[in-house]
Amino acid sequence: MKQRVAIVQRDIVWSDIEANLEVVERMLSGVKADVVVLSEMFQTGFVTNPQGVADEGRTLKWMKRVATQLDAAVVGSVAIRQGEEYRNRLYFVKPDGESLYYDKFHLFSVGGESKHFTAGRERVVVEWRGVRYLLAICYDLRFPVWSRQRGDYDAMIYTALWPKVRREVWRTLLRARAIENQVYVIGVNRVGEEPTGLVYSGDSAVIGYHGEAVKDMGDEQGVAIAEIDIVALGNFREKFAVWRDADSFELK
Numbered sequence: 001m002k003q004r005v006a007i008v009q010r011d012i013v014w015s016d017i018e019a020n021l022e023v024v025e026r027m028l029s030g031v032k033a034d035v036v037v038l039s040e041m042f043q044t045g046f047v048t049n050p051q052g053v054a055d056e057g058r059t060l061k062w063m064k065r066v067a068t069q070l071d072a073a074v075v076g077s078v079a080i081r082q083g084e085e086y087r088n089r090l091y092f093v094k095p096d097g098e099s100l101y102y103d104k105f106h107l108f109s110v111g112g113e114s115k116h117f118t119a120g121r122e123r124v125v126v127e128w129r130g131v132r133y134l135l136a137i138c139y140d141l142r143f144p145v146w147s148r149q150r151g152d153y154d155a156m157i158y159t160a161l162w163p164k165v166r167r168e169v170w171r172t173l174l175r176a177r178a179i180e181n182q183v184y185v186i187g188v189n190r191v192g193e194e195p196t197g198l199v200y201s202g203d204s205a206v207i208g209y210h211g212e213a214v215k216d217m218g219d220e221q222g223v224a225i226a227e228i229d230i231v232a233l234g235n236f237r238e239k240f241a242v243w244r245d246a247d248s249f250e251l252k
Contacts, residue, residue: 001230003131006033006072009204010221011192012045015053020044021062027223031070034129038076039159039190039204040138041088046161046194048112050079050086063093071095073128077104077137077159085118090135090159092126100126102135106143113139125153131230133157134183141173141187149181149243154230158187164201171203178207182237184214184228191219209233 008027013019020043028036040046047053059078067074077090088104103120107113123146124135134153138160140146147156156177162170170189178185184206191202205216206226215226237243 001130002227003035003129003230004033005186005206005226005228006031006036006223007186007188007204007206007215007217007226008036008038008042008223009188009191009202009217010039012039012042012190012194014045014195015047017043017055017058021059025062025066028066028070031072031223031225033070033072033225034131035073035075035133035186036066036070037157037159037186037188038074039188040077040090040161041079042076042159042190044079046111046198047079048108049116050081051116054079054081054086056081060091060093060099063091064097064099067093067095068097075135075157075159079117082118086116087120088113088117088137089120090137090157092128092133092135094128100124102137104137104140105146106139108139131155131228138162141170141177144177144180147177147181149183149246151243153183154233155184155186155228156181158185160187160189161200162189162203164199167201167203171205174205174207175211178209179211182209182233182240182243184208184233186226191221209236 063074090102093099102124132153134156174187188204202219206214
């Protein structure tokens with residue numbers, strides 16, 4: 001069984017939800033895929049202080065509509081307000097309107113994210129059309145125990161806003177997570193520059209279970225399609241079953 005994954009890499013209009021949603025919708029026109037993956041905070045840019053910027057439901061409604069139009073799951077991170085707390089929430093929205101989500105566990109304290117956001121507590125795996133996806137956001141990529149394979153997923157999604165200055169860390173860790181867990185890894189980043197001065201180089205990619213790039217966008221803006229083969233993945237896991245020798249201790 002194969003599945004088509006569309007990754008969307010673009011510059012982001014700072015803090016302008018409406019403008020960003022309009023641009024992304026134009027980019028997705030005519031796209032044929034099973035899953036469409038957008039970057040972290042794709043509709044605002046990386047806001048560490050979400051007061052006045054956090055989405056109140058506009059983006060989720062948009063994701064539901066676009067998922068229905070494309071007959072594809074749409075995945076992307078949104079800064080949301082929940083009561084008196086703010087969350088960096090990764091939505092996985094299916095064409096029938098079902099919306100599942102993962103709240104970012106590892107908040108980027110170096111950049112001030114932990115001062116204004118509340119961390120999630122649950123690891124989330126979503127099944128879609130026969131493929132099991134582990135959901136993760138940006139800084140989670142640095143923590144291998146959190147995303148360790150437990151026999152419960154086939155592909156990992158990392159939506160990110162990862163700056164160019166740490167480009168090689170991003171590229172290296174995407175491959176490391178694919179190799180050590182014997183899974184596909186889908187990493188989506190942005191390009192362009194924020195008013196804060198941070199520059200982003202993109203490097204959105206779909207990495208195969210051998211660590212090779214099935215698709216690598218470099219610094220180009222646009223939509224790229226990659227195919228993941230779950231049958232081939234399962235055969236490889238059985239043939240080269242390193243998971244049988246994995247560490248047995250549980251995540252605390």
